[in-house]
Amino acid sequence: MVMDVLEFPRCAYCGVFACYSADYNRLPANCPMKVLSEVVEEARSELLTNDYSRKLAVEASIIEASGYMKWPRLREIIEYCKRLNVSKVGLAFCIGLRREANYTSQALENSGFKVYSVCCKVGGVDKSLVGVPEEYRFGRGPVEAICNPIGQAYILNSIDTDLNIALGLCVGHDSLFYRYSKAPVVTFIAKDRVTGHNPAAVIYSGYYHRIFGIKAH
Numbered sequence: 001m002v003m004d005v006l007e008f009p010r011c012a013y014c015g016v017f018a019c020y021s022a023d024y025n026r027l028p029a030n031c032p033m034k035v036l037s038e039v040v041e042e043a044r045s046e047l048l049t050n051d052y053s054r055k056l057a058v059e060a061s062i063i064e065a066s067g068y069m070k071w072p073r074l075r076e077i078i079e080y081c082k083r084l085n086v087s088k089v090g091l092a093f094c095i096g097l098r099r100e101a102n103y104t105s106q107a108l109e110n111s112g113f114k115v116y117s118v119c120c121k122v123g124g125v126d127k128s129l130v131g132v133p134e135e136y137r138f139g140r141g142p143v144e145a146i147c148n149p150i151g152q153a154y155i156l157n158s159i160d161t162d163l164n165i166a167l168g169l170c171v172g173h174d175s176l177f178y179r180y181s182k183a184p185v186v187t188f189i190a191k192d193r194v195t196g197h198n199p200a201a202v203i204y205s206g207y208y209h210r211i212f213g214i215k216a217h
């Protein structure tokens, strides 16, 4: 069974998207709604019975519809926090985007929230202590602090923030932050130093299609 499961899901290649209209008669052969129906049912049950998760989902849909094609993501996050009656917002940011963090914090405070911001370098833990090989240091000095998303999460957890915002965390460091944050996390900025923090630009670029072997359609 596990071997079979490895064959799917491959929703990214689906041309049907019958799930969108819950058209059970048109589900493709390898559709997870067909081949992993118990798992899908378990998830549905969690969504319907876990009050907090349901609230997160419902409010997200209300924000999606209310600001559709009107609100930039920052406004969506602010409105989402308001609808969730959030008062303490955590802001976990990358030191490389400290100015963006400063402006974002101001915008959130001006919207009435208490904002607790924590820089990724908190703790000043040298990379060598964690086991980063010498050749992967940038050579910026005797101490080169590694990003510390666990520290960011622990600090925000200790303050009991209601919702945390990830701003520009590195690929993989963000995984740790999502993993350790007690509060739900919403991403504001996905860092991409090459595209001006617009990672999707690569997906729209013929040049990168060639680089990554993407067949556009």
Ligand code: SF4
Residues within 6 Å of the ligand: 009, 010, 011, 012, 014, 015, 016, 017, 018, 019, 020, 027, 028, 030, 031, 032, 033
């Ligand atoms: S859930 Fe099923 S119908 Fe929906 S995209 Fe995936 S394979 Fe297609």
